Amino acid sequence: MTKKFIQKQQDKLTNGIIDRRHFMKSVLATGLAVPAALSLANSAEAATPKRGGVLRHATGYGSTDDSLDPGTSANSLSQNVIYTRGNHLTEVSNEGELIGELAESFEPSNNAKKWVFDLRKGVEFHNGKSLTADDVIATMEYHGGEDSTSSAKGNLSSVVSMTKDGNHRVIFELSEGNADFPYLVSDYHFMINASKNGKIDPQDPANGTGGYMVDSYEPGVKFVGKRNPNYFKEGHANFDEVQLIAVIDAAARQSAIMSGDADFADAIPAKTVNLLARAPNLEILETTGTQHYIFPMRLDTEPFDNYNVRKALKYAVNRQELLDKILLGHGVVGNDIPVSAAMPFLNTDLPNYSFDPEKAAMHYKKSGHSGPIPLSVADAGFSGGVSAGELMVESAKQCGIDIQLVREPNDGYWSNVWNVKGWCNSYWGGRPTQDVMYQAAYTKETNWNETAWKDTDAAIKFNELVVMARSETDYEKRKGLYWDAQALLHDDGGSLIPLWANYIHAHAKTLGHGPVAGNWLNDGNKVSERWWFS
Amino acid sequence: MHPIIKTILVRLSLGLMTLLAVSIIIFSAVEFLPGDFTEAILGQLATPETIAAFRKELGLDQTALVRYLNWIGGVLQGDFGSSFSGKGSVTGGTGGDRSRDVVDLIAPRLWNTLFLAGMTAIIAVPLSLFLGVTSALYRNSIYDRAVNVTSLTTISFPEFFVAYVLILIFGSLWPVLPTLANVDAATPMLERIQRCALPALTLTLVIIAHMMRMTRAAIINLLASPYIQMAILSGASKREVIIKHALPNAWAPIATVIAFNLAYLVVGVVVVEVVFVYPGIGQLMVDSVTSRNIPVVQACALIFAVTYILLNLIADIIGIVTNPRLLHPK
Numbered sequence: 047m048t049k050k051f052i053q054k055q056q057d058k059l060t061n062g063i064i065d066r067r068h069f070m071k072s073v074l075a076t077g078l079a080v081p082a083a084l085s086l087a088n089s090a091e092a093a094t095p096k097r098g099g100v101l102r103h104a105t106g107y108g109s110t111d112d113s114l115d116p117g118t119s120a121n122s123l124s125q126n127v128i129y130t131r132g133n134h135l136t137e138v139s140n141e142g143e144l145i146g147e148l149a150e151s152f153e154p155s156n157n158a159k160k161w162v163f164d165l166r167k168g169v170e171f172h173n174g175k176s177l178t179a180d181d182v183i184a185t186m187e188y189h190g191g192e193d194s195t196s197s198a199k200g201n202l203s204s205v206v207s208m209t210k211d212g213n214h215r216v217i218f219e220l221s222e223g224n225a226d227f228p229y230l231v232s233d234y235h236f237m238i239n240a241s242k243n244g245k246i247d248p249q250d251p252a253n254g255t256g257g258y259m260v261d262s263y264e265p266g267v268k269f270v271g272k273r274n275p276n277y278f279k280e281g282h283a284n285f286d287e288v289q290l291i292a293v294i295d296a297a298a299r300q301s302a303i304m305s306g307d308a309d310f311a312d313a314i315p316a317k318t319v320n321l322l323a324r325a326p327n328l329e330i331l332e333t334t335g336t337q338h339y340i341f342p343m344r345l346d347t348e349p350f351d352n353y354n355v356r357k358a359l360k361y362a363v364n365r366q367e368l369l370d371k372i373l374l375g376h377g378v379v380g381n382d383i384p385v386s387a388a389m390p391f392l393n394t395d396l397p398n399y400s401f402d403p404e405k406a407a408m409h410y411k412k413s414g415h416s417g418p419i420p421l422s423v424a425d426a427g428f429s430g431g432v433s434a435g436e437l438m439v440e441s442a443k444q445c446g447i448d449i450q451l452v453r454e455p456n457d458g459y460w461s462n463v464w465n466v467k468g469w470c471n472s473y474w475g476g477r478p479t480q481d482v483m484y485q486a487a488y489t490k491e492t493n494w495n496e497t498a499w500k501d502t503d504a505a506i507k508f509n510e511l512v513v514m515a516r517s518e519t520d521y522e523k524r525k526g527l528y529w530d531a532q533a534l535l536h537d538d539g540g541s542l543i544p545l546w547a548n549y550i551h552a553h554a555k556t557l558g559h560g561p562v563a564g565n566w567l568n569d570g571n572k573v574s575e576r577w578w579f580s
Numbered sequence: 581m582h583p584i585i586k587t588i589l590v591r592l593s594l595g596l597m598t599l600l601a602v603s604i605i606i607f608s609a610v611e612f613l614p615g616d617f618t619e620a621i622l623g624q625l626a627t628p629e630t631i632a633a634f635r636k637e638l639g640l641d642q643t644a645l646v647r648y649l650n651w652i653g654g655v656l657q658g659d660f661g662s663s664f665s666g667k668g669s670v671t672g673g674t675g676g677d678r679s680r681d682v683v684d685l686i687a688p689r690l691w692n693t694l695f696l697a698g699m700t701a702i703i704a705v706p707l708s709l710f711l712g713v714t715s716a717l718y719r720n721s722i723y724d725r726a727v728n729v730t731s732l733t734t735i736s737f738p739e740f741f742v743a744y745v746l747i748l749i750f751g752s753l754w755p756v757l758p759t760l761a762n763v764d765a766a767t768p769m770l771e772r773i774q775r776c777a778l779p780a781l782t783l784t785l786v787i788i789a790h791m792m793r794m795t796r797a798a799i800i801n802l803l804a805s806p807y808i809q810m811a812i813l814s815g816a817s818k819r820e821v822i823i824k825h826a827l828p829n830a831w832a833p834i835a836t837v838i839a840f841n842l843a844y845l846v847v848g849v850v851v852v853e854v855v856f857v858y859p860g861i862g863q864l865m866v867d868s869v870t871s872r873n874i875p876v877v878q879a880c881a882l883i884f885a886v887t888y889i890l891l892n893l894i895a896d897i898i899g900i901v902t903n904p905r906l907l908h909p910k
Contacts, residue, residue: 104760109867109870109871110685110863110864110867110868111867111868111871111873195634262764262766264764264859266863266867267762267764267859268762268764291760291762291857292857293760293762293857294854294857295854295855295857297744297747297855298747298759298760298854298855298856298857301744301747301748301751301752301759302759302760302857304751304752305747305751305752305755305758305759306755307751307758307759307760308760457869457870458614462614
C-alpha cells in the first residue's frame with residue numbers, strides 16, 4: 047500500500063503535478079526517513095541523459111498542407127518540428143518556469159513598457175551564420191509587420207519599436223506595459239530565424255538554431271532531423287536522429303508503439319489506455335496541463351445575452367458525468383474559467399459550479415426564456431463532443447431546460463460553426479499565462495472572442511482589469527486584479543468550461559526523461575530535445 | 581487499318597471526351613464546396629484586405645468559366661498548376677512564392693500508390709485466377725466451399741477491420757511484419773516491400789473474392805456450352821477442358837473484373853492508407869479537400885478518372901483479342 051502510494055507520488059513529481067516540497071511532505075507522512083525520501087525524489091528527477099539512438103515519435107497530428115514556415119504553423123506536428131529544429135528567445139521549462147533560451151537574460155523597465163533582451167553569444171544557425179540581434183528583429187518583423195499573415199501577429203500588436211544595442215542586445219518598446227511580454231515571445235511561432243539583409247526566409251530548412259538539423263521533411267508524413275553537433279545546450283538533444291511520423295489513426299499509433307515500430311506515441315485515447323498499459327514494454331505518461339474543452343455561448347446571439355440563461359446552463363451541466371464518460375476520468379472538471387492550477391494567479395476562492403437542477407431551474411425561470419436552445423456540436427470541436435452534447439441534453443432536461451442538439455459536419459467546422467453559431471463546442475490548448483489566454487479569446491479586441499462577451503458591465507470591467515494587470519509589476523496587486531477578473535468571468539462570462547483534458551502518451555520503457563512539462567502535450571512538445579534512451 | 585488499332589483509337593478519343601465531361605463535373609463539384617482556401621489557411625485573424633489580395637493571387641476573383649478554361653488549358657499542356665499552400669501571401673510576402681507544383685506534390689504519392697497497387701495485383705490476380713479455376717474444376721467439393729467461404733468472409737468485412745486483424749496477428753501476437761508502412765523516396769526496395777507486405781495482404785484479401793468468383797462463374801457458365809460437351813465427349817480430361825477450352829473464352833468477363841479491381845486499388849484505398857500510414861494519393865486528396873487546396877483535388881480526381889478509363893480500355897482490348905469473333909469481324 048505504502049509502496050504504491052510512494053510510486054504514485056513519484057509519478058506525480060516526475061509529471062509535474064506536485065512539486066518537490068509536496069512530494070517530500072507526502073512521502074515523509076508514510077513514515078519514510080528524510081534521506082530515503084530525498085533519494086527517491088532524486089531517482090525520479092535526476093536520471094542522467096545519455097547520447098545516441100534514433101527516436102521514432104508517432105504523432106496523431108499533421109497535414110499535407112503544413113510547411114516549415116513558423117508563421118502558418120497550425121498543429122502539434124508542425125509545432126513539434128519548430129521545437130525540434132529551432133529555439134526561441136524564452137521557453138517554458140519542464141518545471142513550468144519561464145527561462146531564457148536564446149536570450150541569456152531579460153529585464154523590464156518603465157513599468158514593463160520597455161524590455162531588454164540580452165542574447166546568448168556563440169550560437170550558430172544550421173547554415174553557419176552566428177546569432178545576432180538582427181536575426182531577432184527580422185524574425186519579429188516578419189510576424190508583426192504590417193503585411194504579415196502570421197497567426198501570431200496579434201501577440202506583437204503592442205510592439206512599437208525594436209532596436210539593437212550592439213550585436214547581442216534587443217530592446218522592445220511597447221505601447222502599454224506588459225509584465226508577461228517574455229511569455230509572449232516564448233510562443234512557438236516566434237522561432238528565431240537566420241536573417242539576410244534584414245529579412246528572413248521562413249521556408250529555409252537551415253534557418254534554425256535547434257538541437258536537430260532538418261534532414262528531410264514531407265509535410266503531413268514525416269520529419270527527419272539529425273543531431274546538431276554545435277548545439278549550444280549541454281545535455282539536451284540526445285538522440286542521433288529524430289523521426290516525427292504522422293500517424294493520424296489512433297489504432298495504427300497504438301499498434302505501432304506496441305509492436306516497437308515507434309518509441310513514443312501521443313494522443314492515446316482514454317478508452318484504450320488501460321489495455322495499452324498492460325503491454326510489458328510500455329509506460330503510460332499522463333499530464334494535466336492547460337488543455338480544456340469549452341462550450342462557448344455567444345452573447346450577441348439570443349438567448350445567451352440573458353444572464354440568467356447562461357447561469358442556468360452552467361448549473362445544468364453534469365460535469366462529473368462528462369468527466370467520467372467522455373474522458374473516462376482522465377482529466378479534471380472545469381469551473382468556467384480558462385485558468386488551471388498550472389498557471390499563475392488561479393483564483394482558488396471561486397465557488398465550484400456543479401450539477402444543481404434546483405438552481406438551474408430557478409435561474410431559468412428568472413430568465414423568462416422558453417422553447418428549445420440550439421447547441422451545435424461536432425467531434426471536430428473536441429473528440430467526444432457529440433456525446434458530451436447528448437449528455438448535456440439529458441442533464442438539462444432534468445432542470446426543465448430543453449437543449450436542442452444540432453449535429454454539424456466536421457468539415458469546415460472552424461469556419462462555418464465555431465465563432466459563428468450561438469452555442470457550439472471547441473477546445474483550447476496550452477497558454478502559459480492568464481494574459482496570453484485572455485488576449486487569445488477573451489478581451490474585446492481579439493477576433494477569436496468566441497463568447498462575444500464584450501458589452502456587459504462585467505465584461506467592460508474585466509477588460510479594464512486585464513489591461514491594468516498586464517502592466518502591474520507588483521505581485522500582490524497583480525494577483526488581486528487577476529482574482530477579480532476571474533470572478534467576473536466566472537459569474538457573467540459566456541464560456542462554459544466543463545473539462546480539463548489530460549494529455550495521454552505511451553512510450554517505450556527504454557526512454558528516459560526528467561520532470562515532464564504540462565504546457566503542451568509531448569513534454570511541452572520537446573521530447574526530441576529533452577529525452578534520451580537510457 | 582487493323583480492327584484492334586481502330587478500336588483503340590476510337591475508344592481513346594471517346595475516353596478523352598469522357599475526361600472532358602468528368603473535368604466539368606469535378607470543377608463544378610469543387611465549386612460547390614463551402615468555404616474557400618483563403619479562409620481555411622489565413623484563419624479568422626486575416627483582414628478582408630489580406631483575403632482579397634490572396635484571392636487575387638490565387639485567381640479566385642475571376643469567374644468560374646475563366647478559371648475552368650485556365651485550368652483545363654493548363655492541364656492540356658501538362659501544367660496542373662501549383663498548390664495553394666506556400667503561396668507568396670501565405671508566407672507574408674517576404675518569403676516569395678514557395679508553393680510546390682501540383683505535379684511535384686502528387687508524383688511521389690502516385691508512385692507509392694501504384695507501387696502498392698502493383699504489389700497487390702502481383703499477389704492477388706494470379707492467386708484469384710488459380711483459386712477460381714481450381715474451384716470450378718472441383719466444383720461443389722469441400723475445397724470449393726472452403727475457398728468460397730473464406731474469400732466471401734474476407735470481402736464482407738470492412739477493410740480497416742481486416743487490416744486490424746492482420747496487425748494483431750502479424751504485428752502483435754507474432755511480430756514478423758512492420759505495422760507502419762511509412763515509406764519514403766529513400767527507402768530501399770527490399771524494406772519497401774517488407775513495409776508494404778501487410779497493406780498488400782489486406783488489399784489482397786479484400787479484392788480476391790470478387791475476381792475469384794467471377795473466374796469461377798465464367799468458367800462454370802461455359803462448361804454448359806455444346807463445344808465443351810463436345811470436348812468432354814472426345815475424351816479430354818477435366819483439366820484440359822477447363823484450361824484449354826473454357827478459359828480462353830472466359831477472359832473477357834475476367835479481364836473486366838480484374839480491371840475494375842485494379843482501378844479500385846489506385847483510387848479507393850484511402851482507408852488502408854490511413855491504417856498503415858502509407859503516404860499514398862488517397863490521403864493527399866482527403867487532406868486537400870479538407871483544406872480546400874483546389875488544384876490538388878482537381879488533379880487527383882482527374883488522375884482517378886484517367887485510371888478508370890485506361891484500365892477499362894485495356895480490359896476491352898483483352899476481351900477483343902481473346903475473342904476471335906470480335907478480332908476478325910466479317
